[in-house]
Amino acid sequence: MAKIDGTLTSARQVRCALCNTKAIVYLPYSRRALCKKHFLHSVESRVKRTIRRYQMLDNARHIAVAVSGGKDSLTTLYILNQIAAPAKIKLTAIIVDEGIKGYRDKMIEETRRICEKIGVQLNICSFKEEIGFTMDEIAHADKEQREVSCTYCGVFRRWILNKAAREIGADRIAVGHNLDDVIQSYLMNVLRNEPSRLARFGPVGGIIDDEKFVKRIRPLFTIPEKEIALYAILRGLKSDFGGCPYVEEAFRPVVRNFLNDLESKYPSTKLKLFSSFIEMQKILEEKYKEAYSDINEDAAMIKECSSCNELSSSSLCKRCELIKDLKALMRR
């Protein structure tokens, strides 16, 4: 018999630290291996604890879950569905079809299957209808003249989700950001020297209190990405995995690979970085609180976009600015 951090193992099979059946995962930060049953329970308990700790659902009546058909958003939807029904909170899934042939259309079908299985309504919005362009069209525009694909996708998706959630009367938007997303954003913001952005990236998002902004919550905030993938497989939410064809243009995959290599060589690195982020975020939030309270108090600083009437810090919001540039680019 060998020992892995307190968990007895045979030469062939690692055993669950709680019930001694076959383990399917080893969690380095808690130094224990878990079987399927105890792992699923562990993930769900941590998500529920995060929701309670950050008061994500206090006084919530209707949650719009931003789904993409990926493991993170389907896991968010599945676990929130366990919580919402007994708490009498309405749940609606919203998927944004960016128009990426062979990628998103397949995921919409998978999402539809899961929503039907768990009895949650699915609303579908599209870039073509809301923006005027599909991501395929944007990605084929001159690379030298445009922003990276992820910039358009991120800005447009956020704009559509906020509007769609507000239109159905939702008071929360739940997104599938996981622990890996958090630490990647942390490191990216440090490398780009953008501390004020970090101050805003908490478990409950949104710096401006305004009825036009629907509050964002991140229930998977403390769960590592690989654990979510495992959870999604074990719950039958996901079997085929794949990546967005346009993702390689972004900085994030470089940071992701770097952190994954670090975690592989030095286990628990991710959790330590996450703990560092939690401490730093408190300090930065305090530091930038004054600036944000100025924004909230001074209504003149919150403008309505002259084109779409959504809230914006300038006369033209980022979504409309990007559309304007794209139209000019497409005409050339």
Added chain:
Amino acid sequence: MYMKCIINGGIKKSRKMNFNGTVKELLDKLGICDQIVVVKRNGRIVTEFDRLSDSDTVEIQQVIFGG
């Protein structure tokens, strides 16, 4: 006897190899980061500390891509 190893990362690749060691050692040998894959031994998910032998069929499924 050879271990059958299926690597599924978008494109499915299959190979037979001589191997005795843990999942983690196999991934290191193949140059695959353990953070982005789930490994099944004879159809069941295993941890990176489980041991593999020549009679096993091992499937390595990439589950983290990004985007």
